[in-house]
Amino acid sequence: MQSVLIVVHLMIVVALVVTVLLQRSEGGALGVGGGGGFMTGRGQANVLTRATAILAALFFATSLGLTILARVNQAPSSIIQHVAPATKPAANAPPGQPASPGGGLLDQLKQIEDQRQSSPPPAQPASPLAPPN
Template identity: 50%
Template structure:
């Protein structure tokens, strides 16, 4: 159901964009303002404005329907009526995890460089060409 409404919505969007672009603007734009055509200038303007209005109403309706479908499976939640979630203690006892005291990522990388036999740079180095 939702897929069908999305496809209809996208078709309405594409036709709505086309009808807006075909309308005659002050600067000419993409409006086909030539005298040759199946309708007069006034008739074309009325047809395009009515078409745009109908498509805009369809766009609005499908947007509301899609929002209604998306919100249909939500369950109301209250922060006042719900008891707090019970927090269980770990099975191994209450031993807090302590952060490593050996430094950080930079110290770890420095140790890896020393293990690989490369001396750690003492400060900023100029780039070397290879």
């Protein structure tokens, strides 16, 4: 169904481009249509204007149809399904700390901050360029 709608959509696009290019240009270089033809100037303008409007409406309709078909064929998803559930703290764990490192983001950041505060700063290595005392 989707491939048939794509082919129809492409045919409408080509027809829309052709009808726009056939219209008489009022001051520019894009209009190919002009003098002599099977219709008078005013009749041709009415037909091309109406055809452009109809093709534009069909273009929007097929675009919406393709969007709806693409959305229907897509599996449903929710942002809630992608979030890992927060773990409950164990009974013997101190308050404010998760039972496992798989807690929420704020719990993980708090745990990292606690580890940094509780560990002593690393000892400064002696510089090989410093003169001995």
